[in-house]
Amino acid sequence: MRYAFVGLGHRAELYVGALLGEWADAGEIVALCDVNRTRMAYYAERIGRDVPCFAPEEFGELLEIADAVVVTTVDAAHAGYVCAALDAGRDVIVEKPLATTAEGCAAIAAAAERSDGRLVVTFNYRYAPRNSVVRRLLMEGAVGAVTSVHFEWTLDTVHGADYFRRWHRDKANSGGLLVHKSTHHFDLVNWWLRDAAETVFAQSALRFYGPGNTPGPRPSRAHGAPRLGADPFLLDISADPRLKRLYLDAEHEDGYIRDQDVFGDGVTIEDNMAVLVRYAGGAMLTYSLNAHSPFEGYRVAFNGTGGRLELEVVERAWTPPHAAVDPTAAAGELAAGAWERLTLHRHWREPEDVPIGAGGGGHGGGDALLLNDLFRGPGDDPLARQAGHLDGVRSVLVGVAADSSARDGVPVRLTAGGTRLAG
Template identity: 65%
Template sequence: MTRRYGIVGLGHRAQLYLDALAGDWSDAGTVVALCDTNHTRMSYYDTGLRLYDAADFPEMLAGIDALIVTTVDATHADYVVTALDAGVDVIVEKPLTTTEEGCARIAGAAARSSARLIVTFNYRYSPRNSAVREVLASGRIGQVTAVHFEWLLDTIHGADYFRRWHREHDKSGGLLVHKSTHHFDLVNWWLDSSPATVFAQAGLRFYGPDGAGVGSGPFDLDLTRDPRLKALYLDAQHEDGYIRNRDVFSDGVTIDDTMSVLVRYANQAVLTYSLTAYAPREGYRVAFSGTRGRLDLEVSERAWCSPDAAIDPTAGKNAEETYERLTVQEHWKPAEEIVIKQGVGGHGGGDALLLDDVFRGAGTDPLARQAGWRDGIRSVLTGVAADRSARSGHPVRFIADGLALRND
């Protein structure tokens, strides 16, 4: 029997799932219902599907087998819990939720429900990140003792978090939750461990009305140049007042753009992590120190760009400066570069692997890439703990195998 899917939240991200179920994954199910708080935006997708106002969400659940959640982060918990309690399977975009309270609610609903919950951590499926997991599992560098992880968001991608609703902490949880949940999940998965203690420092240094970046360049995004973005946001803003292209240097920014985090894991490994949201290039470096050697991954996703890249990702992109390099060096041996096998499609073929797991089932995966609610909670709480530590100046400790925070 073909599964019936509903989608709640019809911003840009919903398109991935609509395209998948109308295309290569049409054998696995079909989208039958859509739900959003904005009727103008919902009408953009009106192709004969059943449309539901957010107030009628429970009614929508009665006609579907599985729910896809792509709403504003802070609303995830409400939709997830309601669906699980109705016995409806849930596929939810990261982050699973944004608060400690939301994590507890979801954990309770998952424990009492027979329905399944999948968190779509697509970074796990990227070939380079999967290759890291394979090398670590092989034991070539021995037991991992320390991880250094630096992530750079450029002035196209990074700035976009300060134009839209993510700039408001109560909606996104801040970048330590919204964005870093990806990175914390990767480390949890790479190490096969859970966080035990977090200490962090953070601040708003570049964006906002008093940021160091004021007057530093062209940051405006012209939504009229992209018909789809215009229809989803500019044409819909009269209904609810949501402005997709706010000035990144205006008042109202309540999230940080410069973050440093120290995490100790249950297996005693230590992570040093940083996120910068205004770099001139996009990419990341992660290094693992182990008892038998070292593993390094360096990725340059976009070496330089023009302001037009906000609409056209290829604008100003220099292919010669875009690369990924994975090297392993065991003690007393020369360094060896590991070949990263690429697939077809987004994220080096990783998106297709993720969608296979979501819509057809994970099957036997030695890398255990499909993520459930426990993975989602551990990654969210790492960000929540880091945010709390940065504001209080004190370390934050975990209990319950990384599924709750100690409040003392």
């Protein structure tokens, strides 16, 4: 397979590294596309040979030499590139979220239906062993019919803060965390329940980051700031050779500042979110996301007619002040001091600790399994972990509906199957 990449920021490394390493036998990288020549040059150097580089307006020419396209651009640009590649009959691998709007989702769904190309959305968390065991237990009826789900996700002040210093801070780019980040979580619930959302109600607020939420004057960015190295919210991108090459050295081309102050102007996304969802099958979901927690992880509980299943995960226990922690490190990898526990409570029986199994690497061990599915095919997977365009649409629309509900203060209904907004 001849793979082309569009969007050459940090996230592209997962797939570039795979095709240069363990999955090199599955295909070759034949083209790069980005708004920034410096970033393309970095990846061309990483690949180690001459690779044709294209500007976004030359994307049609890129499609002529590729069999498949990997889309890792800013989220708001996904729909345009995905549709163009599908309409050219190319296979597409796209980072979550599939799109940031209902209109973008509808356009991609239509393109996927008329195309011979295959579209895969990269929901790595489906592949994490702990989440896969949950799927298996629910499929086996371990707690009977699920009646409700409680899901709490916490981002710490390393990973969580990073969304407020980079392009994600502008909702026009990312759709906000209810779309960009929560699409992972809504997809997990959809997949676990094998169901689609029907009604969504939400509240959200910016309570920790953004202007006015910290006393005193702040620098507009970390680079060159007087307190760089002393203030844990200032990211020193010059200290990381890769971040320096991809962003600091590339600023002169497009003006993108990777180390903006998390308490500065321009933050239009929220850091506290609460969502209530009713599913077509009758189950109810209560969900919350907090982006300024002392630790990173999640808790999810399934109440059913036969009992309760609880999963608790601490991916990063805590971060000392001024610790040198890379906010771009693979999410979901269990750090030192972290842990996970899965407990099955059946009615009138002793609780059971359910073994999870090893899961080293990014996204709880999911990244390697996902890459194998992408580049070698999913094979016979009874858990159906590979996600197509409808999975991507259904997860995004829960987030889009939640953002709309939080803005307007009213519930939002989805049509049957959760595939489009009803209004």
